[in-house]
Structure formats: C-alpha cells, structure tokens
Amino acid sequence: xxxxxxxxxxxxxxxxxxxxxxxxxxxxxxxxxxxxxxxxxxxxxxxxxxxxxxxxxxxxxxxxxxxxxxxxxxxxxxxxxxxxxxxxxxxxxxxxxxxxxxxxxxxxxxxxxxxxxxxxxxxxxxxxxxxxxxxxxxxxxxxxxxxxxxxxxxxxxxxxxxxxxxxxxxxxxxxxxxxxxxxxxxxxxxxxxxxxxxxxx
Amino acid sequence: xxxxxxxxxxxxxxxxxxxxxxxxxxxxxxxxxxxxxxxxxxxxxxxxxxxxxxxxxxxxxxxxxxxxxxxxxxxxxxxxxxxxxxxxxxxxxxxxxxxxxxxxxxxxxxxxxxxxxxxxxxxxxxxxxxxxxxxxxxxxxxxxxxxxxxxxxxxxxxxxxxxxxxxxxxxxxxxxxxxxxxxxxxxxxxxxxxxxxxxxxxxxxxxxxxxxxxxxxxxxxxxxxxxxxxxxxxxxxxxxx
Numbered sequence: 001x002x003x004x005x006x007x008x009x010x011x012x013x014x015x016x017x018x019x020x021x022x023x024x025x026x027x028x029x030x031x032x033x034x035x036x037x038x039x040x041x042x043x044x045x046x047x048x049x050x051x052x053x054x055x056x057x058x059x060x061x062x063x064x065x066x067x068x069x070x071x072x073x074x075x076x077x078x079x080x081x082x083x084x085x086x087x088x089x090x091x092x093x094x095x096x097x098x099x100x101x102x103x104x105x106x107x108x109x110x111x112x113x114x115x116x117x118x119x120x121x122x123x124x125x126x127x128x129x130x131x132x133x134x135x136x137x138x139x140x141x142x143x144x145x146x147x148x149x150x151x152x153x154x155x156x157x158x159x160x161x162x163x164x165x166x167x168x169x170x171x172x173x174x175x176x177x178x179x180x181x182x183x184x185x186x187x188x189x190x191x192x193x194x195x196x197x198x199x200x201x
Numbered sequence: 202x203x204x205x206x207x208x209x210x211x212x213x214x215x216x217x218x219x220x221x222x223x224x225x226x227x228x229x230x231x232x233x234x235x236x237x238x239x240x241x242x243x244x245x246x247x248x249x250x251x252x253x254x255x256x257x258x259x260x261x262x263x264x265x266x267x268x269x270x271x272x273x274x275x276x277x278x279x280x281x282x283x284x285x286x287x288x289x290x291x292x293x294x295x296x297x298x299x300x301x302x303x304x305x306x307x308x309x310x311x312x313x314x315x316x317x318x319x320x321x322x323x324x325x326x327x328x329x330x331x332x333x334x335x336x337x338x339x340x341x342x343x344x345x346x347x348x349x350x351x352x353x354x355x356x357x358x359x360x361x362x363x364x365x366x367x368x369x370x371x372x373x374x375x376x377x378x379x380x381x382x383x384x385x386x387x388x389x390x391x392x393x394x395x396x397x398x399x400x401x402x403x404x405x406x407x408x409x410x411x412x413x414x415x416x417x418x419x420x421x422x423x424x425x426x427x428x429x430x431x432x433x434x435x436x437x438x439x440x441x442x
Contacts, residue, residue: 017335018335018337019335019337020334020335020337021334021335021336021337022334059332061332068334069334069335070332070333070334070335071331071332071333071334073329073330073331073332074331076330076331076332076333079333087330087331089219089220090219090326090327090330091323091326092219092220092241093241093319093323094238094240094241095241096319096320096322096323096326097315097316097319099319099322100315100316100318100319100321100322101315103318103322104314104315104318105315116311116312116315117312117315118308118312119240119283120283123235123236123237123238124238124240124241136355138351138355139351139354139355139358146358148355148359158332158334159326159329160322160325160326160329161325161328161329161332162325169321171314171315171318172314174314174317174318174321175310175313175314175317179313180310180313183306183309183310183313184306184310187302187305187306187309188302
C-alpha cells in the first residue's frame with residue numbers, strides 16, 4: 001500500500017483478479033478499480049513482470065479477451081495433489097478435429113461438422129460441450145429443423161492461452177501448397193494420402 | 202429351472218487408454234451405450250494391452266483368449282461400419298450422393314486443413330496445460346442475470362421439441378404379437394400340459410422366440426408354471442393349479 005487506505009493501482013488489480021475464476025476484460029477491471037486507462041496499462045505491465053513464469057508461482061495471463069491470474073504450470077503437480085484431483089484427460093484426436101472445425105469454419109451445425117470429418121461427430125460434440133469448450137450459440141434457421149450452431153467458447157480461448165480468435169494461425173497457413181498438390185496428385189492417380197481419410201480414429 | 206450365470210473370464214482385465222481407464226467390461230458397456238465413441242478407442246492399443254496382461258498357463262487362458270477375440274472382433278466390426286461413409290450416410294437418411302473428382306479433392310483438402318489445425322491445437326493445448334485459475338467463484342448477483350432472447354428460444358426449442366425417433370428401417374414388419382401367442386398358449390393349456398417343443402414345432406425362429414417370451418410372461422403373472430427336469434432338457438408348460 002502506498003498510504004494507509006490508499007492502495008496502489010497494482011494492488012487494486014491484484015485484488016480484483018485474485019477473486020475471479022474467469023478472465024476479466026479491461027472495461028470491467030476499470031469500472032471495478034476506478035483506474036484510468038493509462039493507470040491500468042502501467043499497472044498491468046508491472047503485474048505482468050511480477051507474475052511471470054520465471055518469477056512467481058502465479059502468472060498473469062492475457063487470455064479470452066481479458067486478464068486472469070492462474071497458477072504457474074510448473075507448480076501444477078503440487079496444486080493437483082493439494083486439490084486431490086487429476087489433470088483432465090487430454091482431448092482425443094477426434095475432439096481436436098471438432099474444435100478445429102468450430103474454430104475455423106464455425107459457427108456450424110453438428111451435421112456440418114460430421115460432413116467435414118466424414119463421420120458422425122455427435123458424441124464428441126457432446127463431450128466437448130460438457131467440458132465447456134464448445135457451446136450452442138444460435139440456430140441455423142435456413143436448415144431443415146433449425147439445428148443449433150456450435151462455436152468454441154471463452155473457456156476454449158483460456159485453455160489455449162489465446163486472447164482472441166485472431167491469435168490462431170490462419171487455416172491456409174497450416175497446409176503447404178506442396179502438400180495440397182500431393183493430395184490432388186494421389187487422388188488423380190487413385191491412391192489416397194495416408195492421412196487424408198475420414199475422421200481420426 | 203436353473204440359470205447359471207455366464208462366465209466372466211475378462212472381469213479382471215483392466216485397460217489404460219488415453220480416453221478411458223478401468224475395467225474392460227465397462228469399456229464395452231460405455232461403447233454400447235454410446236457414452237464413449239468407438240472412433241476414440243485405439244483398438245491396436247487395446248489388443249496390445251490385452252496381450253500384455255495374458256498369463257501363460259492360466260487355468261482359463263483359452264476361455265479368456267476366446268472371449269477377448271470375440272469382443273475385439275465385434276469392436277473392429279463396429280468401428281469399421283461406423284467409419285464407412287456409405288453406411289453412415291444411409292443411417293442418417295442422407296441422399297446417396299456421388300462426388301465428382303473435383304468435389305472429392307475439395308473435401309479432402311478441407312479435411313486435410315482441419316486435420317492439420319487439429320494437430321496444431323493439440324500442441325497449443327499441451328503447451329498451455331496446468332494453469333489453474335482462482336478457486337474463488339463469485340455467486341451470481343440477483344438482477345444481473347442477462348438472458349439473450351435467442352438463447353432462451355434455443356433452450357425452449359430443445360426442451361419442448363420431440364426427440365428424433367431411432368431409425369427402424371432395418372426392422373421387418375410386425376407379423377406376430379406377444380398377446381396373440383399368449384392367447385394361443387392359453388388355448389393349448391386348456392387341454393392340459395404341453396411341451397414347448399410341440400407347441401412351437403411348426404413355427405419359425407421369430408415365433409418360437411416370442412412364444413418363449415409369452416410363456417415367461419404368463420409364468421410371471423401366475424397363469425402357468427414352467428418345468429424343466431435338467432438344464433437344456435425338454436421344457437413343459439403346465440396350467441397353474
């Protein structure tokens with residue numbers, strides 16, 4: 001504290017961030033602490049240095065469009081032992097594919113996900129919704145039966161350490177032209193590439 | 202009549218997979234109940250796990266191997282059927298579409314990009330694992346609950362809409378009912394005890410099965426008694442005293 005009952009901007013931000021389980025955006029931080037944009041910018045820079053992977057067991061993350069204090073991954077073993085819980089099981093290949101569909105092609109329906117992957121994906125979608133990585137965000141009114149549209153969530157952004165969807169590499173950059181040409185050539189010659197079949201299994 | 206519980210030679214076999222850890226029999230149950238997707242179960246790892254758990258010279262080794270081979274073959278069949286686009290499309294009522302080479306190339310290209318994106322996501326998830334946020338959860342404050350109309354509409358639609366009925370095209374027409382065969386059994390029993398074999402002599406397998414179910418149903422309600430002197434021996438239906 002700088003003076004009695006006069007907390008510094010960093011202390012105010014620390015206190016608010018400490019009690020939030022989800023990322024807080026700048027607007028909410030500002031309205032909670034009463035700090036100006038400049039004060040908050042400076043205080044966040046100080047906190048980022050104080051709470052970095054190298055200097056603390058707590059890290060300040062800029063994820064899902066906001067700021068969040070979380071534990072340092074190097075301490076995760078102790079946290080898991082204390083909470084007596086195992087780290088969530090890693091996602092399967094099918095789950096990563098469904099998330100990639102929702103991230104790059106979404107919002108899209110369950111049927112559209114299945115069409116892209118070539119296999120029914122309903123069970124995978126269900127498990128991802130249960131893990132809060134995927135959510136129904138609307139309805140496709142043009143499709144028969146008005147199926148729900150799926151999109152990735154803020155929890156997904158937090159789990160991937162990204163601040164926004166723009167932080168992900170573009171889909172076009174993930175595959176080289178040579179690789180695409182190889183697929184077309186093999187298709188033309190009647191032989192499918194080994195990893196361009198339907199849905200990961 | 203005595204029923205011996207079927208042997209469970211694989212009851213002690215547990216598996217450790219990325220998607221599941223626990224008894225093998227539960228794994229099968231989860232797959233059958235659609236709570237675990239067959240695509241996510243690496244069958245090669247499963248077989249490897251079983252081979253690693255085998256005990257040379259075990260008393261029930263042959264029975265265990267046979268049971269595992271049978272269930273593993275079923276899993277392979279189920280997985281291959283589910284992965285078959287043609288069967289899948291038929292099950293979902295999709296039109297039988299034939300893709301031109303150009304369209305197929307476009308689909309494969311799109312899938313390849315998704316596949317690469319999924320691989321990238323796996324790396325991103327792995328490098329960001331182990332972050333735990335504050336355990337403090339703020340209770341929702343009254344008056345601050347905001348509900349978007351389209352979310353409310355979606356929730357109402359999901360709550361009140363009819364569930365999609367399971368496909369029954371693979372089932373044949375109903376040619377016989379339990380009630381009809383129960384009536385036939387009652388008529389036959391009016392003349393005295395009768396053996397199940399003579400009762401169903403001229404029936405096909407379906408009618409025989411339904412007749413057995415009808416007999417069990419009548420026995421349960423006390424209309425008849427079933428007598429069998431030895432396991433797999435002749436079964437006699439007797440009117441209740």
